[in-house]
Amino acid sequence: GAVVSQHPSRVICKSGTSVKIECRSLDFQATTMFWYRQFPKQSLMLMATSNEGSKATYEQGVEKDKFLINHASLTLSTLTVTSAHPEDSSFYICSARNRDRALGEQYFGPGTRLTVT
Amino acid sequence: KQEVTQIPAALSVPEGENLVLNCSFTDSAIYNLQWFRQDPGKGLTSLLLIQSSQREQTSGRLNASLDKSSGRSTLYIAASQPGDSATYLCAVNWTGNQFYFGTGTSLTVIP
Numbered sequence: 001g002a003v004v005s006q007h008p009s010r011v012i013c014k015s016g017t018s019v020k021i022e023c024r025s026l027d028f029q030a031t032t033m034f035w036y037r038q039f040p041k042q043s044l045m046l047m048a049t050s051n052e053g054s055k056a057t058y059e060q061g062v063e064k065d066k067f068l069i070n071h072a073s074l075t076l077s078t079l080t081v082t083s084a085h086p087e088d089s090s091f092y093i094c095s096a097r098n099r100d101r102a103l104g105e106q107y108f109g110p111g112t113r114l115t116v117t
Numbered sequence: 118k119q120e121v122t123q124i125p126a127a128l129s130v131p132e133g134e135n136l137v138l139n140c141s142f143t144d145s146a147i148y149n150l151q152w153f154r155q156d157p158g159k160g161l162t163s164l165l166l167i168q169s170s171q172r173e174q175t176s177g178r179l180n181a182s183l184d185k186s187s188g189r190s191t192l193y194i195a196a197s198q199p200g201d202s203a204t205y206l207c208a209v210n211w212t213g214n215q216f217y218f219g220t221g222t223s224l225t226v227i228p
Contacts, residue, residue: 034214106210
């Protein structure tokens with residue numbers, strides 16, 4: 001079955017540093033990937049839509065200069081949290097849409113837990 | 118505004134009991150709906166995906182139904198087991214793009 005991986009699975013960083021999270025589709029090509037964020041005891045909220053070869057589309061209230069997204073290939077999207085602060089501590093999950101399958105068929109990664117100290 | 122609501126927020130049942138989790142959504146013109154399981158501190162496990170044209174999907178002890186006209190979906194779990202304890206998330210896709218998630222139902226199955 002379709003598999004999406006995320007790396008790292010867990011990261012702890014100091015305030016002010018930047019962290020890069022990778023989302024890979026392992027056995028299919030994804031022209032579109034989605035980045036979600038989940039705060040403790042809350043549901044997942046879409047942060048941005050990542051499109052291969054073009055700029056990402058950010059949801060209202062999400063700072064594009066703080067959350068840099070790069071989707072340089074059909075199997076990899078990266079989310080970089082720049083100058084991270086404790087309030088950025090969250091669970092980040094990506095999903096990838098198979099370009100050869102129907103819309104709405106997405107596969108979710110296992111998530112990355114970011115803790116900023 | 119597109120919203121997904123799950124009730125109850127938490128549910129505790131004795132082992133062996135059958136149970137139903139509820140999901141309601143605004144705007145019946147959905148693309149598809151998906152139920153997920155999330156264990157504490159973990160990612161999402163997809164349980165069942167129901168396309169707009171379908172009324173239900175079954176996998177083992179799980180059955181998900183979809184009633185678009187009333188904006189509702191239910192997840193039925195038969196013969197619950199302690200290993201079923203987790204948070205269950207309902208997510209709706211209206212456009213084929215992003216999913217909108219409910220806040221989940223935290224299920225505890227007591228041995």
